[in-house]
Amino acid sequence: RLANCMILEGPSGSGKTASVYACAAELGFEVFELYPGMGRRSGKDLTGAVGDLGRNHMVSSGGMGGGATRRPAFGLKEKGPSGNPETPSAPLPTSTVRQSLILIEEADILYEEDKNFWGAVIDLVSDSKRPVILTCNDKDLIPVQDLPVQRLLRFSPPEVGLTTTYLQLLAFAHGHLLDREVLQRLYTSTS
Numbered sequence: 001r002l003a004n005c006m007i008l009e010g011p012s013g014s015g016k017t018a019s020v021y022a023c024a025a026e027l028g029f030e031v032f033e034l035y036p037g038m039g040r041r042s043g044k045d046l047t048g049a050v051g052d053l054g055r056n057h058m059v060s061s062g063g064m065g066g067g068a069t070r071r072p073a074f075g076l077k078e079k080g081p082s083g084n085p086e087t088p089s090a091p092l093p094t095s096t097v098r099q100s101l102i103l104i105e106e107a108d109i110l111y112e113e114d115k116n117f118w119g120a121v122i123d124l125v126s127d128s129k130r131p132v133i134l135t136c137n138d139k140d141l142i143p144v145q146d147l148p149v150q151r152l153l154r155f156s157p158p159e160v161g162l163t164t165t166y167l168q169l170l171a172f173a174h175g176h177l178l179d180r181e182v183l184q185r186l187y188t189s190t191s
Helices: 016-027 043-050 117-127 160-173 180-190
Strands: 005-009 030-034 058-060 097-104 132-136 149-154
Touching: 005 016, 016 030, 016 097, 016 132, 030 043, 043 117, 117 132, 160 180
Parallel strands: 005 132, 005 149, 030 097, 097 132
Antiparallel strands: 058 097
């Protein structure tokens, strides 16, 4: 049986949110994001923020629940007729109906005022006609047994050698020649 919930687990900076936005952009989905910094995430606040998003399968572009945040997919550029990247096209008119998903960021980070958060999330996932994706650092803090989870994906940061090579190539593509050891120190000091 297919379920509408996925959990992405991994440390900060491992690409969980970027992956959600990249997949959403590829599929033409809107992302409605709920995160710890949006204010309180009590059951009542979560339900108010999501509004009718969970009950309706399609939404008008630009629409949001009573507080959910819709963010662009990291300024990804679309390919034009020539196959070359162009600046993103103008936003879709508000009458355009698009698929959407609900992203609940850092679901394992709860504050004292986030009362009944999990009850509201479980109800949202159970009643929702759209995908619900939870990101977390530690899945053991998520009541997985109470959620109809389709898949749990574990993310990990890339290896130092791979990242250093990528950073070196990226710098070279922009006309800069950087020392590999300096890049390794930079990467390891920020992880």
